[in-house]
Amino acid sequence: MSAADRHYVKAFDEELEKLKSSTYRMAQIADMQLANAMEALRRMDRELAENVIDADDGVDHVEYSVENLCVELLARMQPLAGDLRVITTTLKIVTDLDRISDYSVDVALRVKELKTSFPEPVYSRLVEMASLSREMLKRVMQAYVSRKLDGLGDEITGKEEHVDDIFHEFVSQPLLGFPEGKIDHLQVVSAVLVSKYLERVADHCVNIASRIYYAVEGKRINLNIRTPGIVRA
């Protein structure tokens, strides 16, 4: 932190650092949840799926502690301008992170219901969506911690477009990648649902990016794109 960024009240700097690291920690947990949910899906590992479901309580716990810290800082320090924006956007960002973890739980619940794993051509497209979403999450949290934008908007919208394209494919061609012949309806519907969950994860990352723009520059920008033809299920 440069001298110009330090507050007269040293405790405020320390609390803001604590806020930053707790929120980053929450993002790391959300990322791990997503990775574990996708791994559970690959291996049809019901135990791992159960762990993802149980771990959501821990995510909620971190969310509450970050929220409490934000409220405390608002009341005690009466922050203004950039400081106020950082704290209010953190309140919104932890909600996005909580939803990302919730979608991982939704994927895990699908694992518990499925009888067999997805065919490779189906699973690989879902993995691609998950990888892109995780890259987006990592990128936005990097910007959150550094308070630097460095072309964040373009990077994020580029990846979101890609995720949306794959989601569009699942919705418009749900049987793509499944063997011809007898249709396993549970599998097909589950694949579409999982693609929807992953699309929502990407959406939340875009929300986080917009919030970071507001925190850093005080400007409201809408990074959400509506590509013609995409069905928003």
Added chain:
Amino acid sequence: MVMFPKIEVKELRVSYGEKLVLKGITLTIPRNEITAIIGPSGCGKSTLIKALNRMVELVPEAKVGGQVFLDGEDIYAPDVDAVTIRRRIGMVFQKPNPFPSSIYHNVAFGPRILGVNDRAKLDDVVQESLVRANLWDETKDRLRENALSLSGGQQQRLCIARALATNPEVLLLDEPASALDPISTAKVEDLLRDLKREVTIVLVTHNMQQAIRVSDRTGFMLLGELVEFKPTSELFDHPSDSRTEAYITGKFG
């Protein structure tokens, strides 16, 4: 752009002896709004508001350059009477300073000086001023009591009533609530919000939360310069100047 501002300040410079305290301030004060001026100690904000009603001329060795227009008329023009200006632009100071006489006398003083001698008229003016200052109910049965028997918050509202008694168009307040407890502060702030419908208000304050609560526009001053002046919500949400950001967020900058 402010249409038909109440006060327009153009390149205002004030020096005390050799020391240049205001380095060329230009701003417009909208009518019927509350304008707050904030800034660190020594930035010149008290000098600025004293210059708005020529009170600065009472400071020894003070020299004033530039112009201050009240409804389009330069108040520093040679043929303009300072006393008339101070009747139209009243002032309330940081420390309540009622006269050591009765509550009634405090409020009636200004109108009497201006030639109002009719008892009934004075009674009306005193009542109206105390009503406007939200002090009538607390003082109507004790108008003959000494003003110093009032609490700090009441004394400050009495000073506001005293300033209002001459029907000013503008009220200047130099940290009017800094010596008051939170409840008295809240009452003074409520009062200002009510008053702005009839009077243009300029308020100097150290208390940024107060500026946010009551003012429509805020100016940030530093070392005799006006760094930034914009609608209050904008200035405190995303100031344009890094010096403003540093001050309002309490940073070394």
